[in-house]
Amino acid sequence: xxxxxxxxxxxxxxxxxxxxxxxxxxxxxxxxxxxxxxxxxxxxxxxxxxxxxxxxxxxxxxxxxxxxxxxxxxxxxxxxxxxxxxxxxxxxxx
Numbered sequence: 001x002x003x004x005x006x007x008x009x010x011x012x013x014x015x016x017x018x019x020x021x022x023x024x025x026x027x028x029x030x031x032x033x034x035x036x037x038x039x040x041x042x043x044x045x046x047x048x049x050x051x052x053x054x055x056x057x058x059x060x061x062x063x064x065x066x067x068x069x070x071x072x073x074x075x076x077x078x079x080x081x082x083x084x085x086x087x088x089x090x091x092x093x094x
Contacts, residue, residue, distance in 0.1 A: 033070060033088040034063040035079050047072055062090075 040057035043050045046069045047061075062071040062079045073079050083090045 031087075031089060032065045033083045033090050034065070034067075035076060035083070035090050035092050036061045036063060037076075038072070043072060062088075 038046065038059050038061045039055075040053035040059060041055050043053055043059065043061075046063070050072065053059075057074070060073055060076045060079045061069060062073075062083055064070055071079055071082050073082075080090055
């Protein structure tokens with residue numbers, strides 16, 4: 001049988017003024033990834049090592065919960081399939 005915590009979370013424990021940016025960025029890390037439409041003109045901002053691409057291409061980026069780049073593809077389905085293969089739940093950014 002599981003023992004219940006003697007110290008339940010209180011509203012004071014959830015005070016947003018106590019959160020640091022790093023704490024918020026880490027929420028969902030390793031469990032959640034963001035699918036974001038991206039134009040080829042923006043790729044270097046997220047993927048600095050990426051080769052130069054033809055301007056104006058519509059692409060999709062998979063970003064970790066903290067915003068770290070994971071994958072770049074020309075298909076949303078490819079990005080979502082990669083996330084699923086790595087047990088990441090995806091949410092979309094617009």
